Amino acid sequence: NAGVTQTPKFQVLKTGQSMTLQCAQDMNHEYMSWYRQDPGMGLRLIHYSVGAGITDQGEVPNGYNVSRSTTEDFPLRLLSAAPSQTSVYFCASTEATNYGYTFGSGTRLTVV
Amino acid sequence: AQSVTQPDIHITVSEGASLELRCNYSYGATPYLFWYVQSPGQGLQLLLKYFSGDTLVQGIKGFEAEFKRSQSSFNLRKPSVHWSDAAEYFCAVGSGTYKYIFGTGTRLKVLA
Numbered sequence: 519n520a521g522v523t524q525t526p527k528f529q530v531l532k533t534g535q536s537m538t539l540q541c542a543q544d545m546n547h548e549y550m551s552w553y554r555q556d557p558g559m560g561l562r563l564i565h566y567s568v569g570a571g572i573t574d575q576g577e578v579p580n581g582y583n584v585s586r587s588t589t590e591d592f593p594l595r596l597l598s599a600a601p602s603q604t605s606v607y608f609c610a611s612t613e614a615t616n617y618g619y620t621f622g623s624g625t626r627l628t629v630v
Numbered sequence: 631a632q633s634v635t636q637p638d639i640h641i642t643v644s645e646g647a648s649l650e651l652r653c654n655y656s657y658g659a660t661p662y663l664f665w666y667v668q669s670p671g672q673g674l675q676l677l678l679k680y681f682s683g684d685t686l687v688q689g690i691k692g693f694e695a696e697f698k699r700s701q702s703s704f705n706l707r708k709p710s711v712h713w714s715d716a717a718e719y720f721c722a723v724g725s726g727t728y729k730y731i732f733g734t735g736t737r738l739k740v741l742a
Contacts, residue, residue, distance in 0.1 A: 540725050549728050560720060560732040568728065576729060608673060621673035
């Protein structure tokens with residue numbers, strides 16, 4: 519099915535470990551974003567991209583890196599995991615600002 | 631500062647009753663407004679959106695929302711709630727960028 523695919527769905531990391539959350543979309547959307555969802559805080563923007571090779575920081579970028587080498591893929595890297603990064607992470611894409619984002623099903627990350 | 635407020639954390643309604651979920655925003659530019667629904671363990675699904683034109687917008691699953699500029703509100707309504715509507719609902723606001731701001735969500739419980 520067309521849409522936004524996130525892998526893995528669940529992950530447990532130890533403090534200090536690194537990992538990459540994968541995100542791929544097959545809708546040829548130029549615009550992609552990463553959000554984290556924490557109880558009582560809604561969704562907060564981590565990083566976003568307006569096209570291949572172009573990324574920028576959102577509201578909570580510290581501890582995360584992104585790159586966008588292709589239109590389809592937008593991986594999120596945790597450089598040195600901390601317990602504060604325990605969260606549910608959502609990747610989303612859209613073809614225009616007024617269309618609304620299409621979200622992936624999320625990655626639930628626990629850092630111990 | 632730009633913000634979105636969903637004043638109701640939890641709402642409980644009986645099946646068949648009407649529903650209104652409140653959303654207030656503070657945004658300097660002409661906003662794009664969205665409502666999303668999230669079922670447990672799932673990603674967010676776009677219910678409806680407003681960016682211009684008729685201030686009463688229709689969405690999927692029988693939902694509608696009304697944009698009231700004078701009140702800075704974009705409340706979500708449904709005339710008759712079904713048990714399957716139990717979920718968490720998020721209001722979001724954006725503009726000419728991709729930095730959508732999300733509210734903290736309203737969790738809807740439906741009584742049989």
